[in-house]
Amino acid sequence: MPPARREPRYSVQDVIEIIQNGESEVEMELNDTDESDEDSDEDVCQQVDKENQPPMDRPADNYVDIEPKTNQHTMPRDGYRWLKKDFISPNTDFSGLDITGDDISLHTPLEYFQKFVSEDMIEALTQNTNEYSFQTHGTSVNTTAKEIEKVFGMYLKMGLVQMAGSRMYWETETRYSPVADVMPRNRFQSLLTSLHFVNNMTVSEAEKRDNLWKLRPWLDSFRERCLQVVPEEHNSVDEMMTITYIDVERPYVVGAYNKHVGGVDLLDSFTAKYKFPIKSRRWYMHIFWHTIILAVVNAWLLYKRDCKALKMSSKETMNRRQFQAQLASSLILVNATLQTPKRGRPSPGQGSPATQAVTSGSPLNAQKRPSKRCAHLPLDVRRDLVAHFPRKTGRGRCRHCSKGYTNTQCSKCDVRLCFSEDKNCFWDFHNQ
Incomplete structure (x- = not known):
């Protein structure tokens, strides 16, 4: 004769969960007879019942049910309660500000760039750079905010005319005057190796657990500046990850998504253009230079949005290359004093390739002064009232x-x- 099956015993919490999950006593009895181990909770209850089973010579009514012990390291399961109620759709109307030409005035490339990289960010970068150079080498580089802006402008010009390495812009055979005439090569390299964003002496151990703690102040400030920009109605934050082949009637939201999709791909394409890869042993410096390019791209997109609101033609609107060129010139020249030329005869090869044209049929040393056409100066340079x-x-x-x-x-x-x-x-x- 098979032994009689003992009735399962449950705690108050187990009974409440059974009622909420809608399980009946019949289903529970069927589950008890199942020999599979699909439900891990049932095995735990059986093990606890064996441990707490009373002796056979005393009635079971004199004992109190003990709640099963749970493992403290076990993650709690998410409990969901499904309710039958009418669906109330959220309000999807655009609540932002409408961008019209009446409230918009066109700014200079430098002013658009300063919406993302402010003067306070550059001042903090300058102070931390001087402190870091003194802590590392014992002497400060004594840089200024204007000199840091010149470094940014030189970096943007390097992206427009790219070479194999940054030193080639100062070499005799490949000298590029718009970059080489701004500052000496050794000074540029010294500033690149000394750029710093935080004081290492004041950072706590808890803050150093962040992998980006050396760049965190700059990233936080850059993010705050980005959030201050008035957003548009349609924004693309992700792309479609799966492909479906089922023919269904297309909802309106899918049509709107397909119309405005591709923002992430466009941003990646824009940042890849006119970006000079400066080599550095500090891996987070690549992220820093990427934020500079992001600021340039976002500034250009804001400029295009304002031009569209003002109903300007495509010929009147600067493209990305022209925008970056004017921005680089503004960063270098605005509020900058003129450098005093060195005395003596200039060394061979110091002239710019653009101003040293060799006439055909003449000796190699014979040079002809080309017809110089004045470039369009940024308004920031003309109005800075300096030098x-x-x-x-x-x-x-x-x-x-x-x-x-x-x-x-x-x-x-x-x-x-x-x-x-x-x-x-x-x-x-x-x-x-």
């Missing part, structure tokens, strides 16, 4: 009025401007 001094030069046409001829030239803008009692184009050009 714009008049100097006498050859007679030429005025850049401002285009009618008069003058021999007065701006030492910083490198353009001829009328400067007399009757006409003062020099003042109008720098203040319009």
